[in-house]
Amino acid sequence: MYDVLIIGAGVIGASVARAISKYDLKVIVVDKHSDVCEGTSKANSGIVHSGYDAKPGTLKAKFNLIGNKMMGEFCQRYRVPFRRNGSLVLAFDVNEIPKLEALKTQGTLNGVEGLEVLSKEQVLAMEPNLSSQVAAALYAPTGGIVDPFELTISQAEVANQNGVEFQFNSLVSSIVKQTSHFQVFVNDTMIESKTVINCAGVFSDEINNQLSAHKLKITPRKGEYCLFDKEVGHFVDRTIFQLPTAYGKGVLVTPTAENNLLIGPTAYDIDDKYDNSTTAEGIKEVLSKASQSVKSIPTSFIITAFSGLRATETSGDFIIGEAKDVEGFYNAAGIESPGLTAAPAIGDYLADLVTKKLNAKMKTSYIDGRADLVRFEPLSVADKSKLIESNHEFGKIICRCEMVTLAEIKDAIHRPVGATTIDGVKRRTRAGAGRCQGGFCGPKVLEILSKELHKDPREIAKFDQQAILLVGFDKENL
Amino acid sequence: MINKDIVIIGGGPAGLAAAIGAYEAGNKNIVILERDNLLGGILNQCIHNGFGLHTFKEELTGPEYSARYVKKIKDLNIETKLETMVIDISNELIVSAISENEGMVQYQAKAVILTMGCRERPRGALSIPGYRPSGIFSAGTAQRFVNIEGYMPGKSVVILGSGDIGLIMARRMTLEGADVKMVVEIMPYSGGLKRNIVQCLDDFSIPLKLSHTVTKIHGSTRVSGVTIAKVDDLRNPIKGTEEYVECDTLLLSVGLIPENELSRKVGVIINPKTQGPIVSESLETSIKGIFAAGNVLHVHDLVDHVSSEAYLAGKNAVKYINGLLEELKMIDILASDGVRYTVPSTLNVNNVEDLTQIRFRSSDVYKDAYVSVYFDEERILHSKKRILTPGEMETVTILKKWLIERPNLKTITVKIEKE
Numbered sequence: 001m002y003d004v005l006i007i008g009a010g011v012i013g014a015s016v017a018r019a020i021s022k023y024d025l026k027v028i029v030v031d032k033h034s035d036v037c038e039g040t041s042k043a044n045s046g047i048v049h050s051g052y053d054a055k056p057g058t059l060k061a062k063f064n065l066i067g068n069k070m071m072g073e074f075c076q077r078y079r080v081p082f083r084r085n086g087s088l089v090l091a092f093d094v095n096e097i098p099k100l101e102a103l104k105t106q107g108t109l110n111g112v113e114g115l116e117v118l119s120k121e122q123v124l125a126m127e128p129n130l131s132s133q134v135a136a137a138l139y140a141p142t143g144g145i146v147d148p149f150e151l152t153i154s155q156a157e158v159a160n161q162n163g164v165e166f167q168f169n170s171l172v173s174s175i176v177k178q179t180s181h182f183q184v185f186v187n188d189t190m191i192e193s194k195t196v197i198n199c200a201g202v203f204s205d206e207i208n209n210q211l212s213a214h215k216l217k218i219t220p221r222k223g224e225y226c227l228f229d230k231e232v233g234h235f236v237d238r239t240i241f242q243l244p245t246a247y248g249k250g251v252l253v254t255p256t257a258e259n260n261l262l263i264g265p266t267a268y269d270i271d272d273k274y275d276n277s278t279t280a281e282g283i284k285e286v287l288s289k290a291s292q293s294v295k296s297i298p299t300s301f302i303i304t305a306f307s308g309l310r311a312t313e314t315s316g317d318f319i320i321g322e323a324k325d326v327e328g329f330y331n332a333a334g335i336e337s338p339g340l341t342a343a344p345a346i347g348d349y350l351a352d353l354v355t356k357k358l359n360a361k362m363k364t365s366y367i368d369g370r371a372d373l374v375r376f377e378p379l380s381v382a383d384k385s386k387l388i389e390s391n392h393e394f395g396k397i398i399c400r401c402e403m404v405t406l407a408e409i410k411d412a413i414h415r416p417v418g419a420t421t422i423d424g425v426k427r428r429t430r431a432g433a434g435r436c437q438g439g440f441c442g443p444k445v446l447e448i449l450s451k452e453l454h455k456d457p458r459e460i461a462k463f464d465q466q467a468i469l470l471v472g473f474d475k476e477n478l
Numbered sequence: 479m480i481n482k483d484i485v486i487i488g489g490g491p492a493g494l495a496a497a498i499g500a501y502e503a504g505n506k507n508i509v510i511l512e513r514d515n516l517l518g519g520i521l522n523q524c525i526h527n528g529f530g531l532h533t534f535k536e537e538l539t540g541p542e543y544s545a546r547y548v549k550k551i552k553d554l555n556i557e558t559k560l561e562t563m564v565i566d567i568s569n570e571l572i573v574s575a576i577s578e579n580e581g582m583v584q585y586q587a588k589a590v591i592l593t594m595g596c597r598e599r600p601r602g603a604l605s606i607p608g609y610r611p612s613g614i615f616s617a618g619t620a621q622r623f624v625n626i627e628g629y630m631p632g633k634s635v636v637i638l639g640s641g642d643i644g645l646i647m648a649r650r651m652t653l654e655g656a657d658v659k660m661v662v663e664i665m666p667y668s669g670g671l672k673r674n675i676v677q678c679l680d681d682f683s684i685p686l687k688l689s690h691t692v693t694k695i696h697g698s699t700r701v702s703g704v705t706i707a708k709v710d711d712l713r714n715p716i717k718g719t720e721e722y723v724e725c726d727t728l729l730l731s732v733g734l735i736p737e738n739e740l741s742r743k744v745g746v747i748i749n750p751k752t753q754g755p756i757v758s759e760s761l762e763t764s765i766k767g768i769f770a771a772g773n774v775l776h777v778h779d780l781v782d783h784v785s786s787e788a789y790l791a792g793k794n795a796v797k798y799i800n801g802l803l804e805e806l807k808m809i810d811i812l813a814s815d816g817v818r819y820t821v822p823s824t825l826n827v828n829n830v831e832d833l834t835q836i837r838f839r840s841s842d843v844y845k846d847a848y849v850s851v852y853f854d855e856e857r858i859l860h861s862k863k864r865i866l867t868p869g870e871m872e873t874v875t876i877l878k879k880w881l882i883e884r885p886n887l888k889t890i891t892v893k894i895e896k897e
Contacts, residue, residue: 226605274698277609280715305605381566381574385582395578397513397563400739406578422612437600439616443623457629462612466699469612470629471726477633477655 002026003358005184005193007172007207009033010041011152011340012332013199015347017159022368023351023360027164028193029156030186032171034464035424036417037152039201041340042427043225043276043308045265046256048144049338050087052107052115053244059318061110063342063349068142074344078154079373080147081257087143087239088123090293091136099243100138107140114141127236129294143239147257148340149427153417155347157370160416162363168420169465172200175210177326195328195354202273202311204319204333212323216333220273220309221247223265224282229301229435233259240293248310249337251289258430263290263297269312278305303435310336320346322353330354371415377403398448399441401434409445413452420453422446423463446470483507484795485573485587487564487740490519491781492593492772492788494547497556499792500591505799508556509585511575513563517551518544519595520618521781523625526646528673532782543781559583567744571767589767589795592741592755593788596773598643599733606638608695608704617643617731624654632727636704637661638692640668640675641869642779644731649678651729658684659723662706664691664713667843669733669869671779691715692728701726734777741770751819752776759825759834760794760803761787769795776821776837779871783837794829804828809887816840816847816894818868825890827881836874836892840866844894849874852891853884866894 004020006013009031017029033039048071054061075082091100097117104115116139123137124130160166167186175196176183184191198207205216228235239254247267256262264286283305291297313319313334323329330353332346339346354360376384376394388395393407412419412428419425422432425445432438432445446469450457461467484500486493489512497508516522521529524540531537534546551558562577571587598616613632615623620631621643635656637644640663648658661679666689668675679686687706693715694705708719736754738746746755747764754775755763762769771791772784797803807824818841825834836851844866851859851874859874866872874892881887 276698277695278605278607280607280693283605283607302605303600304610305607306610381582384565384576388576388578388581392578392581395576395581396561397565397576400513400563403565435600436597439598439600439619442615442619443627447627457627464699467612468700470623470631471633472630474624474628474630474654476630 001181002028002191002193003360004028004195004197004354005030005182005191006197006199008039008199008201009036009156009166009168010039010199010201011037011148011343012335012346014152014155014159015343016197016199016332016350017164018155019347019351020354021159021162021164022362022366023355024363025355025358025360028167028191029159029164030167030170030172030184030191032169034168034421034461035419036156036166037149037427038463040308040311041148041152043306044148044223044340045252045254045262046145046148046340047239047252047254048082048146048341050107050140050142051110051112051338052103052138052140053249054110054338056106056109059320060338060342063318063320063345064338065111066345067338067342068144070344071144071146071341075146075151077369078158079370080150080154082144082146083257084142084144085238085255086139086141087241088127089138089241089243090123090130090134091243092133092292094135096243097136100136103138112140112142115139127238127240129235130240131293131295133292145239145254145257146340151340151343153428154370155344156417157415158368161371162366166417172207175207177211177329182328194358195330197330197332197350197354199332201335202309204311204331205313208323208331208333211326211329213325214323216319217314218311218334219269219314220275221312221336222268222270222275222282222307222309224278224286224307225262225264225305226283226286226302227304227306228261228298229303230259232261232298232301235261235298236294242289242293251286251293253290253293258433261301263287265308273309276307276309278307282307304437312336318342318346320349328357374408376405376408398444399429399431399434401436401440402430404429404431404441406448409448410452413449420449421461421463422449422469425449479572479584479586482509482585483588483799484591484792485585486510486591486593487573488512488519488593488595488774489517489558489560490593490595490772491521491544491547491784492595492774493591494544494551495785495788496591496593496771496792496795498547498550498554499789500796501554501556501792503793503796505796510551510556510558511562511564511573512558512560515561517548517558517560523621524646525625526650529781532780533785547785564740567740567768569744569765588799589769591791591795592763592768592770592774593772594737594740594774596734596736596777598730599735600730606692606695609698611695611697611699611701613697613701613727614695615727615729617641617647617729620729621647621650624650630654630656632656632725634659634725635727635729636692636723636725637729637731639663639730639732640670640686641731641733642670642674644729645670645674645678647729647731648684649682652682652684658682659725660685660687662687662690662692664689664709667867667869671870693720695728701728704728734773736774736777738774741774744768749819749823752821757822758807758829759822760797760829761791761822762794762798762803766805767798776819779869783871810889811836812889812891813838814891814893816842816844817892820892827878830878830881833875833877836876836890838872838892839868840872840894841868843867848895848897850893850895851876852893853880853887854889860895
């Protein structure tokens with residue numbers, strides 16, 4: 001019998017797991033994918049919002065603000081790439097300046113500090129690549145950018161090293177409430193747990209609706225993006241927004257925490273919760289809308305396009321807390337933007353509720369922080385030299401675009417909640433995330449995974465178990 | 479810090495030939511730094527034949543061709559460092575490299591020769607809509623799996639792009655038991671060599687769909703199919719021409735990009751057309767003492783041309799070290815009227831021995847057209863070509879005596895003319 005079962009190993013599930021792992025409880029995280037960070041957490045803008053967008057009094061406003069404030073120290077402790085680069089909301093017409101003022105008022109009400117409406121001249125001085133059509137902008141100095149992969153992975157690691165179990169490739173088919181516990185059916189086996197926390201992203205309505213009479217409805221809202229080479233990573237230094245619409249915060253242009261340039265997303269409600277495909281129209285729209293904000297999009301530097309699904313709940317707000325009619329069942333549902341910003345705060349909040357309910361005690365052996373994590377690429381020549389002396393596998397570059405070494409890839413595989421797939425290695429080390437997108441290192445990473453995990457190369461997948469890369473031997477089908 | 483006269487970065491066909499060129503020009507203080515665990519570069523996975531027709535007057539496989547150069551390197555006792563990756567070149571020609579065995583090693587060079595080759599253009603550069611499943615490989619990655627590792631990356635294959643590697647892989651995948659459905663090419667002509675179209679597609683009845691492209695990738699985990707469509711003159715897909723093709727693999731052969739991270743980092747000026755350094759007739763880059771040759775300079779069709787070019791770079795590096803290379807760039811070489819680029823882009827008559835060669839590609843297909851070379855306003859060369867295509871590199875030879883006869887020459891222009 002588990003004390004806590006968390007459904008979903010995205011950034012919310014990982015945040016809750018990390019926060020609960022401080023307590024002396026038996027905790028398991030289940031996810032239908034083969035790794036953490038395989039849903040919405042892997043395909044989003046990577047923005048730490050300052051908090052002016054959310055309506056005052058909403059959970060979005062509350063957790064956005066707490067999340068934003070804690071992000072700097074949090075990311076430092078857990079070694080997550082984060083930069084408080086500030087953000088700008090652009091107005092292209094003087095008639096829109098009142099809208100900026102309204103956002104500023106709303107932000108100030110929410111508790112956002114430092115908001116300022118800047119003149120055209122001030123904005124262009126800050127960001128010379130912005131379109132000359134800019135009339136004014138709202139500047140939010142507390143806005144930031146974070147690596148969404150690492151924000152998820154780091155917390156899963158901390159949780160795991162403190163005893164939280166992770167079970168992947170495990171689809172929850174049904175949940176039954178017994179008098180004092182839940183029976184959760186996963187791949188035809190039953191897991192029993194005293195409490196259940198629903199962090200199932202776009203599927204969180206389906207989980208909730210099995211247990212609660214208060215039905216939720218999540219509509220996946222697709223967002224498509226283009227990612228650019230690091231060569232143009234400083235095309236803009238701040239995150240550039242347009243004025244928000246009913247469908248979200250519009251198309252942004254931003255550097256990422258890993259110094260790429262990112263533009264997107266579109267916002268279209270769709271029916272299929274598995275449809276993370278990009279479309280020709282979507283990419284076209286992203287490019288055309290982004291080109292209203294900036295002078296000329298360096299399209300020849302696009303290295304990939306992707307799309308993600310926002311978990312948009314009908315109420316428009318986050319659904320966080322114990323279901324009123326199901327004791328011991330907790331929701332973190334409808335977590336769309338600013339969900340990434342809010343995630344660590346949501347984790348803390350839910351952990352607090354659940355551990356109080358279970359009368360849990362703090363562990364004495366809790367380890368706060370991650371095992372040593374070394375990135376070779378940013379080091380000086382002298383430090384690189386020292387590092388190779390300490391471990392010669394730092395002398396073997398596997399990914400030439402991002403300069404990722406054998407030592408780092410092996411570490412990513414053997415760390416807590418380690419990588420088992422090509423994409424898993426990519427998100428942990430950036431091998432394959434560069435301009436050749438794994439063309440060069442893909443076969444090498446596959447070989448390393450196969451060797452380290454003692455698996456046949458034909459079983460190694462890009463992600464999930466079905467996404468295998470090699471289908472057989474030469475001449476097998478002749 | 480180790481002192482070396484000539485540091486060669488990359489031990490593929492260009493690096494090997496450059497080393498031999500330098501050695502035969504009289505300098506034996508050379509090191510080749512190669513990041514892989516064997517010399518020969520991409521030739522190791524090119525197990526098909528067709529290499530060496532110009533150099534050896536016989537048809538060799540890639541490994542056979544490279545083995546001849548490797549043997550010569552060994553016979554000449556030229557130093558090579560394997561599994562050694564250069565991470566930095568400084569303006570003072572200090573080359574920093576790392577390896578598992580020796581850690582960080584730094585060389586103070588008198589001349590550096592860039593022979594890092596090229597890489598394949600990835601899918602992202604095309605932004606093909608659809609899912610991002612497994613089963614999408616660049617043709618070269620698939621070639622490595624099949625030819626080196628012995629694994630098949632798929633059973634039913636569509637190839638996008640008719641570059642040479644794509645054509646070669648159409649044949650290879652067929653021979654290894656896959657069903658190659660078609661090769662789809664967005665341009666109205668193939669980007670590969672004519673002989674590869676005949677020997678790799680026609681001989682196996684694999685259709686080549688010109689003026690077509692892949693408009694969507696299907697399958698959320700593994701590729702399940704692609705949508706292809708005809709394109710108009712502006713290369714936009716034409717509505718109503720879409721066709722679904724079932725397959726589990728999409729191979730991309732959509733171009734090669736010279737690998738110039740190191741060159742850019744040290745400040746070598748790059749030609750946006752070739753994505754390789756701008757060089758003089760001696761293959762010297764914009765930085766004194768740094769030379770470039772092979773696919774890092776511009777993408778070649780034939781390894782024979784890579785070898786001859788790199789041999790020259792090696793020889794010129796020695797001239798430079800011996801103070802025999804004049805720096806002054808006297809003549810500009812311009813590409814115009816259907817010529818996409820030229821290599822080199824400057825020329826100093828005094829550095830030319832008996833002749834010099836200008837290599838170029840056309841920017842479109844031209845039938846029964848003339849390749850013309852102008853010395854300022856004067857037409858010096860005018861030779862008829864049955865066909866010129868961007869897929870085949872062309873060469874014109876300039877004799878030194880023509881240059882000497884015209885001491886006030888400012889500009890050489892290469893162009894394509896109808897008559």
